[in-house]
Each structure stands twice: as structure tokens, then as C-alpha cells.
Amino acid sequence: MSTRAQGLNRSGFTLIEVLIATVIGVLVLTASTSLAMSTMQSLAGTQLRDGIDRNARFLGISLIRDLQETGVDLESKPTFGSLAVYGDTVTILKVPYDPTQAQPYPISTANSPTGNCGGQCVEIQSVGAPVLTAGNVALFQCLTDRRLIRITSVVAVAGGYAVSFSNLTTLLHHPGLKPTISNPTATFVQRLGTVSYWRNGTQLMRGTTVNSSGVPQGEIAATGVQAFTPTLVFTDGTEAATADSILYSQIAAIRIRMTLQADRTNPRINGGVLLTRPKEWYIVPRNLVYERNRIP
8 A cells, every 4th residue: 555545544633623622621621710719719708707607606605604694692773783884895793602602791890980991991890801802893882872892902900801992983884982881780891793895996805803993904805806886675675875873773685786807808708808797696694684573
């Protein structure tokens, strides 16, 4: 057979076949790339949203735990409540148990008919050293007049202990200093437990102490908090950003709205803008209900 004949019998692709195969390959590659990018974008978005949801779950657990302890052995009165909201700050008051109830200490009249030992000082009775230390927030009550004080020192004196406290007219949005001691037998000092939540920039803070100026002190509870809006819910269903002085005993619940942000941006998610999600909690502190409804 001649060389010409052998050349005519060789198999191969025509130019049209090559072009068709190339186009099909490009289409398959484009579809695969688009699917991969879409999957990666969806995964990245899921990761960002899951991060916000994890943050919200942690915050919800912390808030519910603290708020359910509101008012333990501390009945709210019309002008003095165990739950207060002012601005973006929530303050919780309770009588602590560690492991027994914090003792109310009656005032001592050994050195003064009214237990006074100075402008910011009162003498109390106690068998042994009282469980009160500098930095404690305490309830100072005479009859129905309640005040909050921040203790600065506890010193043994004849007939009891002298408890000194800061010169603060208000403390945690409640009246400070000591009440007029009109009835020494109905006057006592009792340590309280406090929890405060407030926003500092994009950080939500949680504190259990106050400084010498009465400002809550604490640690970061969460980051990425763009907004923190607590409102009080009253027994008649109305809501307010704070309680008037005669409405503390009518607080039934608290609603907390927050805007939480993702921990990072992604150019493929939300147009590269930081992803945010609104969250809301409605919490009914059981002790508020119990203390309001119990039989004296």
C-alpha cells in the first residue's frame, strides 16, 4: 500500500470536534467553579451566623441565670426594687447564700441611742466578727426606709462593730447614705449580692462589685454587642426604660434586646459589610412573683 493511502486511513479529530469539546469543557469547568464558590460562600455565611448564635446562647444562659436570682429574700417595695434599669445598665439585687443567708445585723445602742458613730458610720451588734468587708454593698434599713451603702471598713468597738461606708447619695440607682434612725429596734444592716450588666463600646460587661464612686466594676461577658436595650415590663403589661420611684413593686419581667455582630467580615458575605443579627429575651424572674404574692 502506498504512503498516500496510509495517510488517508489515519483517524483523528476535526477542527469542529475540537471546538465543541473545548466549549463543553469550559462550560463544565465554569459550572464546577461556580458551584464551589457558592458552596464556600454558603459555608462562610453559616460559620458567621453560627458564631453569632453561639454568642447569643451564652449570653442568654448568663442573663437568665442571674435574673432568676433577682430578689432572693428581698421583696421589692414601691420606692426600692431588686431589679433596676437605667440607660443601658441592668442591676440585680439579692440576699446572698454562701452557704447560709447573709445575716441582718441589728444596730448597737451601747455607745449611742441610735447606733451612730459618725456621718458615714453605724454600730451594729454581732456575735463574733460580722460577715461584712470593705467593698461590700449592703442594705441599710429602718422600718420601711431602705438605702444602699458601700462599706469601707468594719472595726470592733465596745458593744459591737463600727461599720463605715462611702459618702454616696445614690448607689446602683437607689438612695444611698443612711436613713434617719427613728426606731433603733427596727433598724439593721445586711450584705447584698449585686449583679450589673452594661455595654462598653461593643463589649457587654458583667460586674458583681462597685468602686469607691459607686460605679459597677466587672469583666467582659461578651464581645460584638452593637446595641443593648433593656426595658422593664410591669404587671399591667406596659413597658418602660426605667421604673418610676413608685413602680418598683409592679415590675413583672424584663425584656432585653441586643444587636450582635459577627467576629469578622467576609468580602463574599453581605457585600463585605459586617454581619449583624437582632436577638431578644423575655425573662420573668420567679422571685419577683414569689415575693409579691407571698402572704406576710
